[in-house]
Structure formats: C-alpha cells, structure tokens
Amino acid sequence: xxxxxxxxxxxxxxxxxxxxxxxxxxxxxxxxxxxxxxxxxxxxxxxxxxxxxxxxxxxxxxxxxxxxxxxxxxxxxxxxxxxxxxxxxxxxxxxxxxxxxxxxxxxxxxxxxxxxxxxxxxxxxxxxxxxxxxxxxxxxxxxxxxxxxxxxxxxxxxxxxxxxxxxxxxxxxxxxxxxxxxxxxxxxxxxxxxxxxxxxxxxxxxx
Amino acid sequence: xxxxxxxxxxxxxxxxxxxxxxxxxxxxxxxxxxxxxxxxxxxxxxxxxxxxxxxxxxxxxxxxxxxxxxxxxxxxxxxxxxxxxxxxxxxxxxxxxxxxxxxxxxxxxxxxxxxxxxxxxxxxxxxxxxxxxxxxxxxxxxxxxxxxxxxxxxxxxxxxxxxxxxxxxxxxxxxxxxxxxxxxxxxxxxxxxxxxxxxxxxxxxxxxxxxxxxxxxxxxxxxxxxxxxxxxxxxxxxxxxxxxxxxxxxxxxxxxxxxxxxxxxxxxxxxxxxxxxxxxxxxxxxxxxxxxxxxxxxxxxxxxxxxxxxxxxxxxxxxxxxxxxxxxxxxxxxxxxxxxxxxxxxxxxxxxxxxxxxxxxxxxxxxxxxxxxxxxxxxxxxxxxx
Numbered sequence: 001x002x003x004x005x006x007x008x009x010x011x012x013x014x015x016x017x018x019x020x021x022x023x024x025x026x027x028x029x030x031x032x033x034x035x036x037x038x039x040x041x042x043x044x045x046x047x048x049x050x051x052x053x054x055x056x057x058x059x060x061x062x063x064x065x066x067x068x069x070x071x072x073x074x075x076x077x078x079x080x081x082x083x084x085x086x087x088x089x090x091x092x093x094x095x096x097x098x099x100x101x102x103x104x105x106x107x108x109x110x111x112x113x114x115x116x117x118x119x120x121x122x123x124x125x126x127x128x129x130x131x132x133x134x135x136x137x138x139x140x141x142x143x144x145x146x147x148x149x150x151x152x153x154x155x156x157x158x159x160x161x162x163x164x165x166x167x168x169x170x171x172x173x174x175x176x177x178x179x180x181x182x183x184x185x186x187x188x189x190x191x192x193x194x195x196x197x198x199x200x201x202x203x204x205x206x207x
Numbered sequence: 208x209x210x211x212x213x214x215x216x217x218x219x220x221x222x223x224x225x226x227x228x229x230x231x232x233x234x235x236x237x238x239x240x241x242x243x244x245x246x247x248x249x250x251x252x253x254x255x256x257x258x259x260x261x262x263x264x265x266x267x268x269x270x271x272x273x274x275x276x277x278x279x280x281x282x283x284x285x286x287x288x289x290x291x292x293x294x295x296x297x298x299x300x301x302x303x304x305x306x307x308x309x310x311x312x313x314x315x316x317x318x319x320x321x322x323x324x325x326x327x328x329x330x331x332x333x334x335x336x337x338x339x340x341x342x343x344x345x346x347x348x349x350x351x352x353x354x355x356x357x358x359x360x361x362x363x364x365x366x367x368x369x370x371x372x373x374x375x376x377x378x379x380x381x382x383x384x385x386x387x388x389x390x391x392x393x394x395x396x397x398x399x400x401x402x403x404x405x406x407x408x409x410x411x412x413x414x415x416x417x418x419x420x421x422x423x424x425x426x427x428x429x430x431x432x433x434x435x436x437x438x439x440x441x442x443x444x445x446x447x448x449x450x451x452x453x454x455x456x457x458x459x460x461x462x463x464x465x466x467x468x469x470x471x472x473x474x475x476x477x478x479x480x481x482x483x484x485x486x487x488x489x490x491x492x493x494x495x496x497x498x499x500x501x502x503x504x505x506x507x508x509x510x511x512x513x514x515x516x517x518x519x520x521x522x523x524x525x526x527x528x529x530x531x532x533x534x535x536x537x538x539x540x541x542x543x544x545x546x547x548x549x550x551x552x553x554x555x556x557x558x559x560x561x562x563x564x565x566x567x568x569x570x571x572x573x574x575x576x577x578x579x580x581x582x583x584x585x586x587x588x589x590x591x592x593x
Contacts, residue, residue, distance in 0.1 A: 044322060047270060050277060051314045057280050058306025065295020069288020073542035076285055080552040083281055087274045087559045091566050094270055175296045179372045183303055190307050197315040205322045 001180050002170065005063040008187050010162050012056035015195075017113075018158040019049035025139020025157075027089060027106025028132060035099050038143055044205035046093060048198055050086070062183055066173035075119045082112025110135045113161065120164040130160065210546040211538045214286040217553040219523070223516050224560040225279050228272025228567070230515050233347060233392070234399020235265040236340045238431060247333045253420060259324075260579040261403070261424070264571050266321060271567045273314070278556060280306070286549060287530070289540030294356075294370045294531050297363045301353040301378060309346035313339055347391055355384025358522070359453040360531050370534070382449045387522070390442035394518070396435040397478060398511035403428030406575050408504035411495050420579055422492060425504075429485050429494075436479035443475060443518075450525075454532060457525035464524050467517035474514035481507075 022045040026038050060068045072079060085108025092101035114128030121127065138153040174180070208216075239262055246254030283290060283302075290298065320335040327335075355378070356362075362377030363370040378384070407425035410417060450457050458465055481503075488494035495501065530537045 044318075047273060047314065048318065050273060051311050054277055054280055055306050055311045057284070058303040061280075061283060061291055061295060062299030062303030065291040065299050068284045068295070069291040069542060072281060072284030073286070073288045073544050076542070076544045076548045077551065079281060079285055080548070080555055083278050084555050084559055086277060087556075087563060090274045091271060091559075091563050094267070094570065095566055175299065176366070176371045179296045179300050182300060182372070182375055183307075186304055187307050190311060194311055194315050197319055201315075201318045201322050204319070204326050 001177055001184075002174060004184065005059070005174065005180060006166075006170065008191070009056060009059050009063065010166075011191060012052055012059060013162045013165070014158040015191075016049050016052035016056055017161060018154045019045060019052060020109075021135050021138030021154060021157040022142050023049065023093075024089070024106040024110050025135040025137070026143060027093075027102045027139070028110065028136040029139050029143060030099050030103045030106075033143060039093070039096070039102075041143060042093075044202050047090070048201070050090075051194070059183075059187065063175050063180060064170060064173050065175055067168070067170060071168075075116055078112055078115040078119060082109055082116070085109035085112055106135075107132060117160055117164055120161070120167070131157075134160070208546070208550075209538075210544060210549055211541045213546055213549040213553055214541050215537065217286065217549065217556065218282060219520075220553070220557050220560065221275065221279050221282055222519065222523075224564060225272070225275040226515060226519060227512055227564065228268055228275055229347075230395050230398045230512060231268050231402060232265065232272055233343055233395035234397070234402060235261060235268070236336075236343050237396050238399050238403060238427065239265060240336055240340045241427070243333050243336050247329050253423065256420060256579050257424060260420075260574075263574050264406075266317075267570045267574060268567060269317065271563055271570075274563065275560060276310070285552070286542050286544065287540050288542040290530060290535070292369070293535050293540070294360075294363075297360075297370050297372045297378070298353055298356055298531070300372055300375065301349045301356070305346055305349035305353070309342050309349055313342035313346060316342060344392065347395075348388060351388040351391060352378050352381070352384050354522075355381040355387060357531055358383040358387075358526055360534055370531075383446075383453055386442050386445045386449060390439060390446065390518075393435045393439035393442060394511065394515050397432055397439055398515070400428045400431030400433075400435055400482075401478065401507055401511050404432065405504045405506075405508035408501040409575065410578065412498075412501050412505070415578055417579055422495065425495070426489055429482055429489060432478060432482040433486050436475065436482055440475050440479060443472070454525065457521075460525045460527050464521060467520040467524075471514045471517035471521065474510050474517075478507075478510065478514075 023042050026033075026042045030038060057068075060071070085105050087105075088101060089105025089109055092098070092105050095101075110132035111128055114131035115125075117123070117131060118125055118127050134153070134157045138157045141149045141153045239258060242254055242261065243258045245251070246258055316335050316339040320332065320339055323332050323335060359381055360370075361381050362372065362374040364373040365371075403424050405428075407421040407428060410421045411425070415421065458468075485494055485500065488497070488500070526532060528536055528538070530540045
C-alpha cells in the first residue's frame, strides 16, 4: 500500500511539474519573446497543470494525513508566495492587460517552488533559483519547438521536488488501510483517463 | 487577534469568494446542458448561439474560480493541520474523491469541450458537456459529504488519538449531508436562473436587436428560478429537524448567528414569490413590454449570491466552537504557525480575491455587453476558441 500511494503521489506531482514548465516557463520568457505568439502557443496547456496539483494535494491529504499539515504549514510563507503567484498568473493570463503581471506571477510561483525545494532539502537559499531556471529553459524549448531536447527539460522540471520529497520517511504518517484501499479503486483508473483526455486537448487544438 | 481567529477569518473569506464562483459555475452548466441538448436534437441555430454566448461566460467564471479552489484546498494543510492529523483518515476520503473523480475529471472534460468546439461530432461534444456537468455535481456531492462529516461526524471509530474510517456508507447517508446537498444544488440552479434572467433583461433595457435570443433566455431563466426555488426552500426547511437532532446549540453559537439565517430565508422566499408572479407575465411577453420589471431583474442578480453566503455563515458559525462537532475543537486544530504568518497570508489572499472577483465581473460584463454575435475577439485565452 505504501509503495502504491507513494507512486500515485509521485505520478501526480511529476505530472504537475512536467506540465508546469509550459506555462510558467512561457510566462518567464515573456520579456524576451513575441508575447502574442508565446501566449497563444501556451493556450491548450493553460490550467492543464493546476488540475494535477489539486489532485496531488488531495491525495496528500487523504493518504498521508499526518504528513500533509506539517509539510504545508512548515513552509507557510513559501506557500503564501507561491499561491499568490498562482492567483496572479492565472488572472493575468485571462485578463491580458499587462504582460508583466503574467511574468511576475510566473516568477513568484517558480521561486516559490524553489524555496520549497530549499525547505525540503535544507539547502542554502540560492538553490531556490533552480526551479525558475529549469522552468524557463523548458519554456524556451517548448516555445522554440526543440522537440529533441523536450523530454530532457521536461524531466528536469518534473524531478527535483518529487525526488526531494522521497527523502521523507512516511512510516506512521499514512492513513489506515481501510481508507487507502477505498481510494485506490478511484485514483488508479482516473489518472490514465486524464492523461488520454489532456493529450486529446492538445491534439484537437493543433488541428 | 489570535492565530485561530485569523485562520478562521481567512477560511471564511476564501470559502465565501470560492463559493461565489462555484454557484455561478454550477448554475450555468445546468442551463448549458439544456441549451446544447436542444441544439443537438433540433439543430436550430438559436440554441447553438445560446450555448456559445452563455458558455463563454461560464468558461470565464470557471477559469478564474479554479484558483480560489486551489487556495481553498491548500488552506487545510497550511492553517488547519490539526484537522488532517486527527480526522484525515475519514474527512480526507471524500475530499480526495472530490479532487480525483470530480475536479480532476471535470476540468479535463471542460477543456475537451472548449477545444472540441466545432471540431468534434456534435453528439460527442454534447456528451462532454454532460460529463462536465455530472462531475461538477459530483464535486458538490463530495464536498458536502466532507462538510456533513464536520457537522455531524459519522462512520468513524476512535483509534488511539486519531479517527479511522469505519463505515464509508454512513458518510453518504449522513442527514447533515443529504438535505444540505440538495439545498446547495438548487441554490446554484436558482443563481443560474436569476443570472440568465437579469442579463437578458439588461439587453431588453438596452434594446439590443436580439429579441428572439434574449426572449428565450429570459423565459428559461424565469422558469428555472420558479422550478428551483420551491425545492430550494423545501430542502432548506428540511434541515431544521436535522439541526435540532444533531446540533441543538446551533442557533445559540453566537448571539447574531440568526441574522444571516433570517436574511437568507427572506431572499429565498422573495425569489420564489417573484418568480411565480412573473410566470404568467411571460405570456405574450407582457413582462418585457411592461419594462419596469426588467430593471428589477437586473437588480436581482446579486441576491442569490448574498443568500448563499448568509447560508454558509449560519451553517459554519453555528458549528462553533467545534471543527468536528463534539470531537475536535476549532482552536485545537490550528497549525503551529505564527499569527503574523497567517495575518500576512490573510491580507495577501483577501486582496487578491477582491481583485479576482473584480476581474471576473469585468470580463463577464464585457462578454455580456458584446452580446451573442462577436467576431472571434478573444475575451481570454481559454475563450478564444469559443
């Protein structure tokens, strides 16, 4: 059960970070790119990653209830920054009034994830810039359509936080087997369904 | 103010803003299902145009509402870690089911619906909207099941100093869940009906040359409100015996907790009465030719939203001082976080949510003013395809 739920959580988190590079990365590059084109190319991916984040936090809450609260409240101000950036980014992309708000939102979210990485690893603070740099590189690869590099930068965005997370010992922090087996019936079929559907969205929008 | 007070204030603010978005989302998606089903069966262009116009507003509201939901979900862990630690095994189950089978799927189906516009077989496209609506209601179902557990904990056993899930079925037959779920669903449908009526009335006041389009929308709005409000009231009053049995102290939790309840009932009864009085006036468009009711319809738009906030205030304040009724006190569930950190996040999020609500309002108002026939002028990146 433990391995199963760590895998589910890992898949959801990797899904979020792999997709996050598209829009936060594109947002970070706005000062240097043709903004209309960059924003349009981001369209089919917009909001696609946040659903993975919400699902990951939901699983964290139900399957690791003794971990979730400590993990999030232990980095309270980091998440305030990160979520504020998320709100700003999503509203600014919708509103399309000032491109620098999109940029600021993307910067806040990615620095926020960097700070969370620092928190998880107990690393020196400059490590926080790892995430914005990785997102920006992935955004560049995506915008320039360098498809050969694409899987590499996607993996580089996706892995740091799940790997740092795997250093946490979860024994005793998980929910009881009754809760876990109930959720397993639901969580496992849903993930491939979402992958296929999101893939179809991208396929449809490029038609 | 203590950390607990600040965390409560923040929870109240986030939930209220979140619920404003949710109400319109649920209400509009129900009406969209009717519009698109009629289009798919009859093929009449007016139904397609209605789906497109109201769908655009729905998508704007959905996309902006998502972020309030994300903050909402994080808040459990950020400010209320005691809840997960103590009751996460039970409370977490419906919450996780909501994120996985409802929200996760709902957003994805909606994405397919948006980008599939004009590109998919129209029956497939209709199915996607049905699935979006069903998963949206599933979302309300699981959230209300989770909230029902906080109001009246069932289906658990105490194991050391935590709760364990004992009987999942009991969570779904919890009396504080069932009647409240129906109540919330019909509150959303009422909000959708009133919104449709008000926006259509606005176009008649402006004398937009789209009489047929907005006549149909206005009728649909009035009929929806008239059909939804009696169920809404019924499910509301059905909760009093449940409260008397399970939360006898609810009306005395704070001296003023009865006030929001009173306002909510007043608005609910008002909407029921007005919508039924308007029904006969739909005959030969009397209500449109009289003109002055049109202004009342526009003014009426905020009322279901205000009533919903009042309803939540009664339900949640009336639960105090308990977070999980009779088991976990609110003050014991607050995270071990400095009050200053919670204050900072309270200020930041309240500011951002006010901005967000204004942006939502501005974008919806712009889409409304442009009317049904717009050249593909993008309102937002999501809506560019609609």
